[in-house]
Amino acid sequence: MMIIEVKDKSVDFRRANMMEICEAVYALASLVPIGRVTSYSSIGKVLGIHPRLVALCLKRNNNPVVIPCHRVVYASGRVGGYSRGGASTKIKLLELEGVHIDRKGRVPREVMIQLESLLYSDARRS
DNA sequence: ATTTGCTCAGCTC
DNA sequence: GAGCTGAGCAAAT
Numbered sequence: 133m134m135i136i137e138v139k140d141k142s143v144d145f146r147r148a149n150m151m152e153i154c155e156a157v158y159a160l161a162s163l164v165p166i167g168r169v170t171s172y173s174s175i176g177k178v179l180g181i182h183p184r185l186v187a188l189c190l191k192r193n194n195n196p197v198v199i200p201c202h203r204v205v206y207a208s209g210r211v212g213g214y215s216r217g218g219a220s221t222k223i224k225l226l227e228l229e230g231v232h233i234d235r236k237g238r239v240p241r242e243v244m245i246q247l248e249s250l251l252y253s254d255a256r257r258s
Numbered sequence: 259a260t261t262t263g264c265t266c267a268g269c270t271c
Numbered sequence: 272g273a274g275c276t277g278a279g280c281a282a283a284t
Contacts (some may be wrong), residue, residue, distance in 0.1 A: 171280095173281095178273080181281080182267090184280090185267070186278090191277085207279075207280060208280080212277060212278050212279075213279095
């Protein structure tokens with residue numbers, strides 16, 4: 133599976149083609165449960181690619197239903213963009229899932245997941 | 259809180 | 272090829 137290869141670093145995603153990168157981005161985005169969010173840079177760190185490429189994948193190849201693109205936000209907590217219906221739609225979707233967005237368009241720190249620390253956490257245990 | 263510099267695939271010309 | 276554009280980020284101010 134793609135994720136295993138990431139942990140082994142046997143695949144350099146910076147040199148992989150866009151399609152493979154996108155697959156991996158979607159897989160990681162799908163890990164984020166309802167009511168939580170992650171950031172573009174968190175996904176980027178795991179795959180070893182620039183955060184902007186993560187955004188590019190989400191924007192381009194967007195499978196509307198299967199992939200929860202709206203759960204990926206700026207590292208700062210700001211919501212960021214959304215090509216289907218704009219940022220306001222993204223905010224609505226998140227509110228629907230129980231993520232409160234403050235007046236300045238930011239999500240609370242507690243709901244943000246750092247995917248890379250999930251990967252390291254069980255390797256470090258032994 | 260805001261500005262600045264960095265980044266890189268894809269699109270245009 | 273060169274130049275511009277983003278669903279971004281971190282550091283400095």
